[in-house]
Amino acid sequence: MIQKEAVGRLQEAEALFAMLGKLTMGMPDRDLFATVADDELFSETPFVRSKEANDALEELQAWTKSCRKPFGDADFEAVRLDYSRLFVGAQRVAAPLWESVYFNKERMVFQQETYSVRRAYAKWGLRVENFQHEPDDHLSSELMFVSFLAKTAYQGQGREDEALADMASFLLMHPSTWVAKWRDEILKRTNDGFYPGYSRLVCAAVREAIAFAEENLRS
Numbered sequence: 136m137i138q139k140e141a142v143g144r145l146q147e148a149e150a151l152f153a154m155l156g157k158l159t160m161g162m163p164d165r166d167l168f169a170t171v172a173d174d175e176l177f178s179e180t181p182f183v184r185s186k187e188a189n190d191a192l193e194e195l196q197a198w199t200k201s202c203r204k205p206f207g208d209a210d211f212e213a214v215r216l217d218y219s220r221l222f223v224g225a226q227r228v229a230a231p232l233w234e235s236v237y238f239n240k241e242r243m244v245f246q247q248e249t250y251s252v253r254r255a256y257a258k259w260g261l262r263v264e265n266f267q268h269e270p271d272d273h274l275s276s277e278l279m280f281v282s283f284l285a286k287t288a289y290q291g292q293g294r295e296d297e298a299l300a301d302m303a304s305f306l307l308m309h310p311s312t313w314v315a316k317w318r319d320e321i322l323k324r325t326n327d328g329f330y331p332g333y334s335r336l337v338c339a340a341v342r343e344a345i346a347f348a349e350e351n352l353r354s
Contacts, residue, residue, distance in 0.1 A: 145286070146181075153279060155337055165211045172198075185342070191338075193332075218330070229324055231317070234248045250271075252276070259287070274314070274317070284302040
């Protein structure tokens, strides 16, 4: 049974992982990035408390301060160009957003990791849009699934413990196995802009969510 004191933390995890997932869901969304910058969302970020997270948030707050008020076309163009340079490419993508790429020399998608993730989603009646053409193990999809499990774990519909256990196991089997490699590919190429701090925050959030879930499964 989920302890009452854990509900607030699960709500924070739901909000954080949803925000992180939306920020790499397809090409950058101007309205979303404008909200993040203009409302200074990284100044009061839920769930994460570690030094690793605080360092990442300092970078993201510096990015926020560097943006115009209100968020302008030049700010968005910088984000869009960084996204394209890091995550898009006709040949070799610099920092791919798919888990399976990090586990085969050919950097191919739709590998065993993809189908393992698909099975995890299917257990909860979920699947990615256009799943026959879009790999299930995209970073955004994985983070949104963690958000879904956090929400399910506190909603009180009889599957709380199962959702929390699946949250821990999914994080351990999937995001935690590759997001640090993904972050390092970004940091090899840039320490400026939005994505270095974002990638560090993703890594910190994954680690803290694992520790939180495991602690509460033991209680």
